[in-house]
Amino acid sequence: MAxxxxxxxxYEEYTNRQLAAVPLAILAVAVAVLGITFAxxxxxxxxxxxFTGGAELTIATTADQDEVAAAFEQEPTSIQxxxxxxxxxxxxxxxxxxxFDEDGQAILQDLVDQADENLAPSAGADGSxxxxxxxxxxxxxxxQIQFTALIGLVVAFIGMSAITFGLFRTFVPSVAVSLSxxxxxxxxxxxxxxxxxxxxxxxxAALLMLIGYSVDSDILLNNxxxxxxxxxxxxxxxxxxxxxxxxxxxxxAMLVMAAVSWFFGIGLLRDIGLILAVGLIADLMNTYLMNxxxxxxxxxxxxxx
Amino acid sequence: MSARETFSKWWRIAVLVLLxxxxxxxxxxxxxxxxxxxxxxxxxxxxxxxxxxxxxxxFGLDLDGGARISAPATGMTVDDVTLDHGGTPExxxxxxxxxxxxxxxxxxxxxxxxxxxxxxxxxxxxDDSYTVEVFNDNVSAAAFAxxxxxxGHDVSxxxxxxxxxxxxxxxxxxVITSKLNQAGLxxxxxxxxxxxxxxxxxxxxxxxYTAEELRALLEQRGSIEVRAYVPDGNGSQENITLLQQEDxxxxxxxxxxxxxxxHQVGVTLHDGPAAEFESQMNDIGFTTEGVEQCSIRQxxxxxxxxxxxGDQWCLLTMSDGEVVxxxxxxxxxxxxxxxxxxxxxxxYNMVTGSGEGNEEAAQHAREISMNLQAGALDAPxxxxxxxxxxxxxxxxxxYKTDSVLIGLVAVFAVSGMVYVRYRDPRVALPMILTALxxxxxxxxxxxxxxxxxxxxHVAGFIAVVGTxxxxxxxxxxxxxxxxxxxxxxxxxxxxxxxxxxIGAAAATTIIAMSPLAVSSSLGxxxxxxxxxxxxxxxxxxxxRPAYGSILRKLLTSEE
Numbered sequence: 001m002a003x004x005x006x007x008x009x010x011y012e013e014y015t016n017r018q019l020a021a022v023p024l025a026i027l028a029v030a031v032a033v034l035g036i037t038f039a040x041x042x043x044x045x046x047x048x049x050x051f052t053g054g055a056e057l058t059i060a061t062t063a064d065q066d067e068v069a070a071a072f073e074q075e076p077t078s079i080q081x082x083x084x085x086x087x088x089x090x091x092x093x094x095x096x097x098x099x100f101d102e103d104g105q106a107i108l109q110d111l112v113d114q115a116d117e118n119l120a121p122s123a124g125a126d127g128s129x130x131x132x133x134x135x136x137x138x139x140x141x142x143x144q145i146q147f148t149a150l151i152g153l154v155v156a157f158i159g160m161s162a163i164t165f166g167l168f169r170t171f172v173p174s175v176a177v178s179l180s181x182x183x184x185x186x187x188x189x190x191x192x193x194x195x196x197x198x199x200x201x202x203x204x205a206a207l208l209m210l211i212g213y214s215v216d217s218d219i220l221l222n223n224x225x226x227x228x229x230x231x232x233x234x235x236x237x238x239x240x241x242x243x244x245x246x247x248x249x250x251x252x253a254m255l256v257m258a259a260v261s262w263f264f265g266i267g268l269l270r271d272i273g274l275i276l277a278v279g280l281i282a283d284l285m286n287t288y289l290m291n292x293x294x295x296x297x298x299x300x301x302x303x304x305x
Numbered sequence: 306m307s308a309r310e311t312f313s314k315w316w317r318i319a320v321l322v323l324l325x326x327x328x329x330x331x332x333x334x335x336x337x338x339x340x341x342x343x344x345x346x347x348x349x350x351x352x353x354x355x356x357x358x359x360x361x362x363x364f365g366l367d368l369d370g371g372a373r374i375s376a377p378a379t380g381m382t383v384d385d386v387t388l389d390h391g392g393t394p395e396x397x398x399x400x401x402x403x404x405x406x407x408x409x410x411x412x413x414x415x416x417x418x419x420x421x422x423x424x425x426x427x428x429x430x431x432d433d434s435y436t437v438e439v440f441n442d443n444v445s446a447a448a449f450a451x452x453x454x455x456x457g458h459d460v461s462x463x464x465x466x467x468x469x470x471x472x473x474x475x476x477x478x479x480v481i482t483s484k485l486n487q488a489g490l491x492x493x494x495x496x497x498x499x500x501x502x503x504x505x506x507x508x509x510x511x512x513x514y515t516a517e518e519l520r521a522l523l524e525q526r527g528s529i530e531v532r533a534y535v536p537d538g539n540g541s542q543e544n545i546t547l548l549q550q551e552d553x554x555x556x557x558x559x560x561x562x563x564x565x566x567x568h569q570v571g572v573t574l575h576d577g578p579a580a581e582f583e584s585q586m587n588d589i590g591f592t593t594e595g596v597e598q599c600s601i602r603q604x605x606x607x608x609x610x611x612x613x614x615g616d617q618w619c620l621l622t623m624s625d626g627e628v629v630x631x632x633x634x635x636x637x638x639x640x641x642x643x644x645x646x647x648x649x650x651x652x653y654n655m656v657t658g659s660g661e662g663n664e665e666a667a668q669h670a671r672e673i674s675m676n677l678q679a680g681a682l683d684a685p686x687x688x689x690x691x692x693x694x695x696x697x698x699x700x701x702x703x704y705k706t707d708s709v710l711i712g713l714v715a716v717f718a719v720s721g722m723v724y725v726r727y728r729d730p731r732v733a734l735p736m737i738l739t740a741l742x743x744x745x746x747x748x749x750x751x752x753x754x755x756x757x758x759x760x761x762h763v764a765g766f767i768a769v770v771g772t773x774x775x776x777x778x779x780x781x782x783x784x785x786x787x788x789x790x791x792x793x794x795x796x797x798x799x800x801x802x803x804x805x806x807i808g809a810a811a812a813t814t815i816i817a818m819s820p821l822a823v824s825s826s827l828g829x830x831x832x833x834x835x836x837x838x839x840x841x842x843x844x845x846x847x848x849r850p851a852y853g854s855i856l857r858k859l860l861t862s863e864e
Contacts, residue, residue, distance in 0.1 A: 050692075058696075058700060060699075060700075085703075087700075101689060102689050103688055103689050104688070104689060104690075104691060104693070105374075105516070105520055105688045105691055105693055106688075108516065108693060109516075109517060112516075112517070131697075132696070132697040132699060132700040133695060133696040133697060133700050134516055134693065134694070134695050135692075135693060135694040135695070136516075136691065136692060136693035136694075137692045137693075138689065138690045138691055138692060140690050141375070141506070141690060141691070141692045144500035144504055145500070147500070148500055149830075151820075152820050152821050152830070155820040156816070156817035156818070156820060156821075157817075159813075159816035159817055159819070159820070160813045160816060160817045162816070163809075163812050163813045163816050164813065167809050167812075201761075201830055202760075202761070202764065204830065205761065205764055205830055205833050206764075208817060208818060208821065208830075208834070209764075209768045209771075209837070211813075211814075211817045212768075212772065212810075212813060212814035212817050212818070212837070213771065213772065213775070215810065215813045216772070216775050216776075216810040219806055219809045219810050219813070220779065220806050220810075223805065223806050223809070227805075228802075238786065241782060242778060242779055242782035242783070245726050245778050245782070246774075246775040246778045246779070248722065249719055249722040249723065249726070249774055249775070249778065250771045250774070250775060252718050252719075252721075252722050253715045253718045253719045253722075253767075253770070253771060253774075254771075256714055256715055256717075256718040257711055257714070257715045257718075257767060260710065260711045260714050260715075261707075261711055264707040264710070264711070266704060266707055266708070266711070266760070268760050268761075268764065269708070269711055269760065269763065269764060269767075272764050272767075276771075
């Protein structure tokens with residue numbers, strides 16, 4: 001059986017600038033991706049219908065995907081087949097549905113009626129209707145949620161930063177933690193933008209989890225370097241051994257979760273798993289390249305200034 | 306070894322074992338911690354399945370099937386209206402209800418569809434002021450302000466706020482709750498949420514319902530009023546509101562009266578309104594020239610035809626602004642009212658129609674009885690700005706099984722990684738067991754608190770396993786740092802160091818999640834945040850110290 005040995009990085013051979021260059025370049029690319037998408041589409045990444053408003057039906061039917069699309073008068077914004085079952089998740093954006101702002105529920109009912117009429121239910125449905133799940137978010141409700149989610153993320157980030165400042169009481173190491181956590185959030189966001197994963201409540205949950213997870217390895221590193229005896233490189237290596245075990249374990253668990261949920265068609269858990277995996281990999285890089293270089297600068301040059 | 310030493314060595318593990326046992330008890334012993342988990346109303350087919358289940362967990366709508374609708378209430382409010390009154394609380398209340406009646410009359414003369422329940426005046430004793438609310442879409446803010454100004458209040462259009470008061474919302478919540486209960490829904494509930502933008506939504510959840518059925522229940526405002534349709538003295542007829550929802554005291558179930566061949570609901574009035582009703586009936590001639598003088602009948606299409614000429618004395622029963630019955634006053638009742646006796650036993654039958662097979666009349670009677678019992682929704686809900694979610698129970702069941710599978714697979718993945726990394730079963734096995742016990746304790750808490758578990762909670766459980774294992778790795782690495790730990794004191798020292806990191810990490814996670822845990826406006830995410838925070842707390846205070854003690858026992862060679 002393979003054994004997991006954490007490699008020892010030869011930090012001595014690289015300057016701080018060289019070490020920090022890679023994560024900073026990737027962060028810059030991520031920001032650019034988000035910026036370009038924003039310039040092109042008006043939003044840095046796709047928003048799910050719970051943020052934009054719209055209707056979603058989960059349909060269990062014997063029909064194929066084209067038939068599902070044709071069953072509705074209004075062409076669906078997206079149809080997603082659920083692997084391993086005969087279900088489809090069909091979404092309609094609020095802006096495509098006429099009269100949605102006045103009475104969204106009536107529109108939703110129309111869509112359900114159209115599905116009832118044109119699609120045969122499969123064994124997975126309870127009764128005669130192929131619609132096994134429906135949801136609707138009005139555009140105004142969506143905007144409120146969007147705003148609240150954004151505030152939630154910002155508050156969480158500020159809270160996390162405040163706690164790290166409180167714990168270490170020194171500027172550079174605390175900033176290192178915050179900067180690394182920031183990059184841990186931006187990189188998965190860019191990933192979502194590139195691979196067309198929509199921002200939903202589930203993915204917001206994943207980003208929040210990421211704030212919690214990503215600081216673990218940073219705190220560990222800072223703690224070993226700042227509060228323990230032993231040489232800088234020794235401390236870094238020791239914390240790396242633990243930190244990489246932690247992060248790799250979590251990453252593997254998340255990838256497995258993403259794969260299995262993808263198979264079962266539980267979009268929420270799949271997206272959470274995928275985003276966390278990407279964020280945790282980003283965190284490995286940010287912690288052990290960017291954070292280490294900042295700490296080394298602080299330890300050897302910053303303190304003596 | 307002294308008792309004290311034994312205690313200090315084992316108490317952490319003992320606490321863990323104790324909590325796990327309590328959690329298992331809460332999870333699996335039928336009846337649960339407080340014996341209330343499965344006491345659903347009898348006859349609810351949707352619940353039988355869960356009643357038979359082996360555990361006491363309660364599942365949310367997305368895992369159990371059901372519908373949820375969140376929508377704001379429609380209405381306008383004017384605050385800080387002052388009135389001159391005698392000074393006593395009773396007089397203040399009276400001045401409020403006088404204003405309410407005046408406003409109602411003036412709105413009703415303007416708008417045909419204005420229901421009695423569409424205006425409410427509330428008195429606030431604290432600052433001796435009144436709040437006036439109007440719940441009718443056809444009334445504009447300007448018209449509202451104008452009507453109030455006409456009553457001598459200095460109110461401009463800008464004083465009219467597009468919202469309803471908190472009292473109105475909480476009253477709506479309790480009405481919806483009793484409607485859900487009357488529909489025989491166990492687990493149905495209503496509550497309010499507030500977004501950061503300050504908008505309030507009223508949320509109704511109904512397990513086993515479809516979105517359409519729930520909407521039908523909510524759409525019916527259920528306001529009942531009784532009006533007199535009487536000659537106005539100038540040769541035509543007028544409408545006078547006599548009774549409203551709050552005037553009714555005891556409501557009997559709908560019934561069919563064999564003798565009189567009619568569908569009816571027996572109602573009893575409160576004393577005050579009864580006396581007033583009686584004297585009003587006498588004043589407008591109902592009990593004298595108007596006895597049994599009502600020839601308003603239903604058309605073939607079910608509407609009531611009011612074009613009939615000639616003087617009419619009809620009692621109109623209105624449900625949500627629609628006439629459901631128009632009847633003259635029964636002679637027996639008229640005699641008893643005329644003599645002033647009736648108010649001592651103020652009961653009468655609200656008749657909705659005759660004929661045993663008259664389904665419409667039977668349906669109206671049932672509705673009236675239910676609506677009078679549950680009360681009316683103070684304000685209609687704005688379904689245009691609603692959020693709706695519904696899941697069939699087959700899909701929910703599938704989600705449940707899949708979540709358990711996903712969880713198990715995640716645990717296996719973590720276990721595999723941990724084993725590969727440490728190669729020492731003394732370290733890896735307790736690690737996996739401790740992480741699992743954390744989930745068991747959390748599930749126990751969820752079962753005991755009857756927290757409805759949704760997919761978001763499942764995500765929270767996974768997050769807890771993740772942070773839990775992270776922290777156990779920190780402990781294991783720290784205590785095994787630089788070779789074997791032979792002495793307990795060295796172990797304790799290293800464990801304490803590891804604990805600093807864990808505590809710091811836990812603090813950041815809790816801080817990051819707390820805004821979500823306290824704000825209900827992101828519904829789903831609140832459950833996720835609460836589970837994560839609980840998990841971190843249980844981890845820091847119980848399971849991780851216990852893991853330390855287990856490791857200490859296994860790794861140190863003391864004695």
